[in-house]
Amino acid sequence: MKKLIWTLFLLSVSATVFAQSYFEDGLSADWHKERRAELRKLMPENSLAVFFNNPVKNRNNDVDYIYHPDTDFFYLTGFREPNAVLVVFSEMREVNAEMVDELIFVQNRDPRAEQWNGKRLGTEGVIEKLGIKGALLNSEFAEKSGIKLADFDKIFTFSLAENIEESSANSSLIAMVNDFKTATEYPDNLNETTAQIYNMIKNSDLETSERVAQMIQRYSQQYPEMADDPVVSSFMNAESPEKRMVVKEEMSEQKLDILSLEQMMNELRGIKTQEEIGLLRKAVKISAIGQVEVMKAAKVGMSEREIQGVHEFIYKRYGAEELGYPSIVGGGHNGCILHYIENDERDLSDRLLLMDLGAEWRGYTADVTRTIPINGKFNEEERAIYELVYQAQEAGIAIAKPGTTFQEIDAAGRKIINEGLAKLGIIESGESHMYFPHGTSHHLGLDVHDRGNREPLKEGMVFTIEPGIYIPEGSDCDPKWWGIAVRIEDDILITSTGNENLSGDAPRTVAAIEEMMTYPSVLEEWVLPEID
Structure with missing residues (x-):
């Protein structure tokens, strides 16, 4: 191995006692x-x-x-x-x-x-x-x-x-x-997949080597270039467990590790400090106010981009420096597209409007989703689907506490949605389906899908609970359900005894949403000149 020696130099200037971050109200x-x-x-x-x-x-x-x-x-x-x-x-x-x-x-x-x-x-x-x-x-x-x-x-x-x-x-x-x-001497073929396979080989023994070789064979079908690696090829093609162990023993010890740092950062960033929680509270509060003000301002005939603009205006009005992620504002069938960011529907008529947005405050992002009827009232089918999603979310929130797993939260909501869809005749009982195609939770922080381990919940974790039902046009069910898309997403802090819904200021129930949509909007008197 080449040994390029780089010398060290340290600037001998003392940091000021009053050292601060870029944001005076951010992290120190x-x-x-x-x-x-x-x-x-x-x-x-x-x-x-x-x-x-x-x-x-x-x-x-x-x-x-x-x-x-x-x-x-x-x-x-x-x-x-x-x-x-x-x-x-x-x-x-x-x-x-x-x-x-x-x-x-x-x-x-x-x-x-x-x-x-x-x-x-x-x-x-x-x-x-x-x-x-x-x-x-x-x-x-x-x-x-x-x-x-x-x-x-x-x-x-x-x-x-x-x-x-x-x-x-x-x-x-x-x-x-x-x-x-x-x-x-960073190898040309080094990437996360290669490093993971090398780790699998290093951790194998006589009893497990055959299974590991089969797993690597499947990897190589997806990534054919892996077969060109001499270590991987020798291990896969070895004639016996004993010969695989010879390959393992001949592997050189690598100083360079491109996998472990991710786990270290996951462990650190998964549990939020009080300072981080304070910034997340602000980001979530701003985002929840955005949802409330849009509920007041939303009217039939508005465009998706206009709705997006109201949200983002409120973020900027409060001083949020950025969006945490591209804004998702989908009316009707557009809401069935999980990461719909075009937001180019010009005329929202009698349909549901799914709004998934988050303000970034001092580097930390919120992630709040609400679904509302643009005309102010849920119809019978919309209400039925909305209530299912709401009940699923309530079931997840009810069990979120230290020791609960993401899988348990997901299972609690998925059970309610599956049974409810069957009762409505949208699916057969026990039938697998794609009407709830995503997971229920992810960590939240500096990234909208933040670092953190998929382990039992601990005090200080902040994550989402976001069940959803999406019934695209042409689905194998009664057409009266087509185009209905509902997601409700809240940002949850795990406390020592349970949880706190940081985004609870944004109405979630059918009754609370419909009532909020009757209130006057501060934007109603804001009339811009017409442009031909």
């Missing part, structure tokens, strides 16, 4: 520092973890999408600029007579670039605002990142993308990724 520099300390507790001795921030994404021509940092990177640093790398050491290391357990590499201050695209922190700003003393320019990464392979037992990172867009905006990131790959 001390909070992010504590998160890095918690990561070190999960890392084995004599190891390091390397995090690359997200690349810039081009929208069209010379316009880029609004930059959003990698959420693991933000979680650990609070840093929101591209072309950056974080290196976390498991223990303090002496470097030039200084002790350091972390380094961050950032882009330099550039007056011309900042005139066009906004102020950069630079190394001094990172030290002052984020409290990371080991701040270096990203141009120094190759020679000053401190990675000397012979000194470490493990190097943790994520699978490195091969398709970073070639552009001047990403040139520094690409250079750092390439330097890291050279230093670690």
Whole structure:
């Protein structure tokens, strides 16, 4: 293995006592520092973890999408600029007579670039605002990142993308990724699938090797390139368990680990701190108010995009910096498309309107869905389906507490929906169907589908409960049900004794929704001029 030795350099400038994150009402520099300390507790001795921030994404021509940092990177640093790398050491290391357990590499201050695209922190700003003393320019990464392979037992990172867009905006990131790959002799064929298969081989024994070989054979049918890997090929084609063990023993020990860091971050981010819960409360509260105000403003003849605009106006009015994900506003049959984001239906008539939206507040996103009748009243069929979904959600919320599993919540709601659909004559009793095609829950936080382990619920977890029924046009049932789509989604915090519905301010029952839709809207007097 090549040993490219990179020397360490530590800026000997003290962080200001008043170090803060970008948002004065967001997470503090001390909070992010504590998160890095918690990561070190999960890392084995004599190891390091390397995090690359997200690349810039081009929208069209010379316009880029609004930059959003990698959420693991933000979680650990609070840093929101591209072309950056974080290196976390498991223990303090002496470097030039200084002790350091972390380094961050950032882009330099550039007056011309900042005139066009906004102020950069630079190394001094990172030290002052984020409290990371080991701040270096990203141009120094190759020679000053401190990675000397012979000194470490493990190097943790994520699978490195091969398709970073070639552009001047990403040139520094690409250079750092390439330097890291050279230093670690990053294999050309290394990806999560390859790493998982290698782990399966390493964990096999005489009794399990045949089953593992069969599993790998199935993998290779889906990913034919796997058969070209000499280790995988030798293990699959070995004539006996004993010969498979020979292949296993001859595998070289890898310092580079692209799988374990994900589990570490899942463990950290799955349980929210009080600071995170405070930010999530704000994001959810704003999103729930959006649902309430749309219930008041919704009228027959409005468009999906107009409804979307009302939600997003309210988010911005409260100061939410972004959307947590593309807004889903689907009228009638459009609601049957789970990730419908076109929102281009111009005339909403007598039909249900499914609205799945979430404000992002200081990096944390809500995820709230309500389904309403655009004319203010559920008809008989709509009410029947809505009540089933509501009962399914209530069953899940009722059992959500420490120790409950996602599977139990899903099963409780699915049982009600299956029995209810059969009673309505939409399916036969016991029949499998696709009217409820998605899971009931996911973690919520910095990502709308946030990191977290699929384990029994624990105090501090925040997740969704979102059963749904979708009956597309042409379904194998009475046409009177066609085009009905209902999803109810709430954001649930697990407490020491049970749960709290953070989005409960947005009406959920048929009666509460219909009543809210009779109230006047603050937007009724807002009349814009006609445009030909």
